[in-house]
Amino acid sequence: MNTPLPRVLLTGFDPFGGESLNPSWEAVRRLDGELVHGHHVVAEQLPTCFGTSLRRLRAALTRSKPALVVCVGQAGGRSRVSLERVAINVDDARIPDNAGKQPIDRAIVRGGPAAYFTSLPIKAQLAALQKAGLPAEISQTAGTFVCNHVFYGLMHALREKPQVRGGFVHIPFLPEQAVAHPGAPSLALDTIVTSLRLIVGTALTTRRDRRLGGGATH
Numbered sequence: 276m277n278t279p280l281p282r283v284l285l286t287g288f289d290p291f292g293g294e295s296l297n298p299s300w301e302a303v304r305r306l307d308g309e310l311v312h313g314h315h316v317v318a319e320q321l322p323t324c325f326g327t328s329l330r331r332l333r334a335a336l337t338r339s340k341p342a343l344v345v346c347v348g349q350a351g352g353r354s355r356v357s358l359e360r361v362a363i364n365v366d367d368a369r370i371p372d373n374a375g376k377q378p379i380d381r382a383i384v385r386g387g388p389a390a391y392f393t394s395l396p397i398k399a400q401l402a403a404l405q406k407a408g409l410p411a412e413i414s415q416t417a418g419t420f421v422c423n424h425v426f427y428g429l430m431h432a433l434r435e436k437p438q439v440r441g442g443f444v445h446i447p448f449l450p451e452q453a454v455a456h457p458g459a460p461s462l463a464l465d466t467i468v469t470s471l472r473l474i475v476g477t478a479l480t481t482r483r484d485r486r487l488g489g490g491a492t493h
């Protein structure tokens with residue numbers, strides 16, 4: 276009998292804010308089914324909605340029991356692949372989500388810790404991306420919209436599973452989206468997919484993160 280391979284769960288979001296696509300879903304679905312360092316990649320789409328996004332994520336965690344989870348979202352206006360350091364316990368939406376909800380100053384988990392740090396080796400990932408000539412940075416905030424909501428909920432769900440690593444990566448617009456946002460930077464889909472593959476591979480092969488300063492941009 277074949278033992279099933281350990282899995283990596285990648286998530287991306289559906290389009291929001293008037294866009295016709297979301298680069299996070301376009302990128303992770305291209306990695307669906309790939310093998311990275313003996314792990315089978317599974318991609319799931321999450322709705323850009325407070326609440327339902329997290330219910331879908333928790334269902335996907337139960338279903339695929341991954342060894343590693345990387346959630347990905349669009350950050351229009353950023354020019355690099357951003358490795359997020361920290362998720363904070365607040366929903367504070369500037370625009371309504373895809374279900375019309377717009378929470379202001381609301382805790383994601385009532386009584387939960389103010390913040391969770393990523394458990395991805397973000398300094399090693401930054402070094403690997405830079406070595407490969409891919410534009411990357413460490414980010415100190417994932418915002419307070421649905422991406423931070425999912426990131427916080429992921430880290431909360433993993434709080435008693437130290438063997439499962441998880442974190443969040445924001446990516447820029449695709450070139451076809453940037454046309455509608457004059458001056459906004461963009462990255463080609465192939466570059467994003469290559470970056471995500473390296474982010475996953477580095478997480479699977481790095482036990483201890485590197486100590487490397489100067490990754491911040493904010």
Ligand code: PCA
Nearest residue numbers: 288323348349420421422
């Ligand atoms: N980006 C949004 C939510 C969905 C997405 O792709 C964010 O940064 O919160």
